[in-house]
Amino acid sequence: MPGLTHFLILAAILFSLGIFGLITRRNAVGVLMSIELMFNAVNINFVAFSRYLTPQYLSGQVFSIFIITIAAAEAAVGLAIVMLIYRNFRGIEVDKIDYMKW
Amino acid sequence: MNLLLFYILAAIIVVSAILVVTLRNVFHSALFLVMAFFMVAGIYLMLNAEFLAAVQVLIYVGAITILMLFAIMLTHKIQSSSIKQTNQKVIPAAIISLLFLALAIFTITRSFGDIPTEKPNAGAWTASISVKKLPSHDKIWNWTAVLEDKAGKNYIASSNLGLSPEVPANDDMVQPWAERKQPSGYILSAKADYSTRNTLYKEGQTIYLKIWSQDVDYQSITDASWIITNINDTSQVVKTKLSNSNPDQIGQLLMSQFVLPFEVVSVLLLMALVGAIIISRKDS
Numbered sequence: 001m002p003g004l005t006h007f008l009i010l011a012a013i014l015f016s017l018g019i020f021g022l023i024t025r026r027n028a029v030g031v032l033m034s035i036e037l038m039f040n041a042v043n044i045n046f047v048a049f050s051r052y053l054t055p056q057y058l059s060g061q062v063f064s065i066f067i068i069t070i071a072a073a074e075a076a077v078g079l080a081i082v083m084l085i086y087r088n089f090r091g092i093e094v095d096k097i098d099y100m101k102w
Numbered sequence: 103m104n105l106l107l108f109y110i111l112a113a114i115i116v117v118s119a120i121l122v123v124t125l126r127n128v129f130h131s132a133l134f135l136v137m138a139f140f141m142v143a144g145i146y147l148m149l150n151a152e153f154l155a156a157v158q159v160l161i162y163v164g165a166i167t168i169l170m171l172f173a174i175m176l177t178h179k180i181q182s183s184s185i186k187q188t189n190q191k192v193i194p195a196a197i198i199s200l201l202f203l204a205l206a207i208f209t210i211t212r213s214f215g216d217i218p219t220e221k222p223n224a225g226a227w228t229a230s231i232s233v234k235k236l237p238s239h240d241k242i243w244n245w246t247a248v249l250e251d252k253a254g255k256n257y258i259a260s261s262n263l264g265l266s267p268e269v270p271a272n273d274d275m276v277q278p279w280a281e282r283k284q285p286s287g288y289i290l291s292a293k294a295d296y297s298t299r300n301t302l303y304k305e306g307q308t309i310y311l312k313i314w315s316q317d318v319d320y321q322s323i324t325d326a327s328w329i330i331t332n333i334n335d336t337s338q339v340v341k342t343k344l345s346n347s348n349p350d351q352i353g354q355l356l357m358s359q360f361v362l363p364f365e366v367v368s369v370l371l372l373m374a375l376v377g378a379i380i381i382s383r384k385d386s
Contacts, residue, residue: 002108012206016199021123023195051149073374079173080378
């Protein structure tokens with residue numbers, strides 16, 4: 001049976017891949033996908049801690065449910081913003097959207 | 103076996119995540135994101151979080167990635183692979199993420215490297231309560247509660263609960279009788295149901311016991327009942343399977359301790375969806 005550190009290291013790898021994608025992607029949808037990867041890493045951490053440190057008390061899994069809910073809300077709002085940006089700028093490259101820079 | 107399964111799942115997750123952040127075609131990245139989410143659901147199953155695995159497949163695979171595929175297809179120009187998908191910050195980003203990974207692995211191995219192997223899972227336990235009438239006393243019974251796992255090994259030592267037939271002084275129908283700190287860190291306690299005053303221990307009477315541990319915050323993990331078939335029984339063993347399935351426990355937590363965050367997050371989700379509709383309307 002894998003130990004706690006196995007899951008934590010898997011989550012750390014997933015989170016750093018999310019950071020990499022977050023910085024390098026030019027596509028706004030790609031940025032959102034990287035953020036979803038990072039959410040998943042955090043969820044794995046919560047569930048692994050809940051399983052290994054407090055196996056009787058599932059508050060870690062409840063927190064994961066809240067995080068999934070927030071991720072759904074974030075994806076909905078983020079993709080709505082992406083659609084609006086696409087309508088206004090004819091493209092969703094995040095480095096071309098510098099409307100609020102002076 | 104489990105370790106091999108974990109490594110297979112982890113390898114698929116990591117490879118899919120690498121493809122998600124590096125592929126030129128965003129549509130293909132979204133499909134690999136689906137693959138990674140499925141495998142994360144498998145990881146949840148390995149961690150005995152069955153409800154969360156189902157929620158993961160439903161919400162992440164079924165809703166979020168489908169929403170992203172819709173957004174990719176509606177913004178059709180971006181899915182041609184001729185457009186460069188990464189900016190000039192690839193090398194700094196790689197350095198930053200590798201530094202973060204090294205720091206995280208260092209911290210994890212330093213902090214959690216000595217966590218012992220997994221604790222027993224409550225879902226696999228069987229509670230057995232044996233009742234014994236002591237020969238010296240006419241009406242004093244000795245209750246023993248043992249929690250054992252699937253293999254029949256006693257994870258938690260038995261606890262002797264003396265139960266006297268007198269009705270307790272307060273009017274509570276349920277009276278805690280014994281709490282004993284166990285070497286494994288759990289507290290076993292039992293409650294007897296005094297639903298019938300002064301007529302205790304008749305034949306055919308049902309006696310209810312609750313067994314719970316301190317770790318579940320005084321939340322009952324099992325209810326056991328025992329029917330006296332013969333008043334002259336000297337010993338009888340009740341065996342009951344613990345009914346704490348994963349969705350059951352999560353539902354109890356969401357409806358008791360986390361009810362306010364649950365309501366707040368539902369309002370937040372409603373607000374986010376209304377906001378998304380308002381943002382993406384044509385005439386806004």
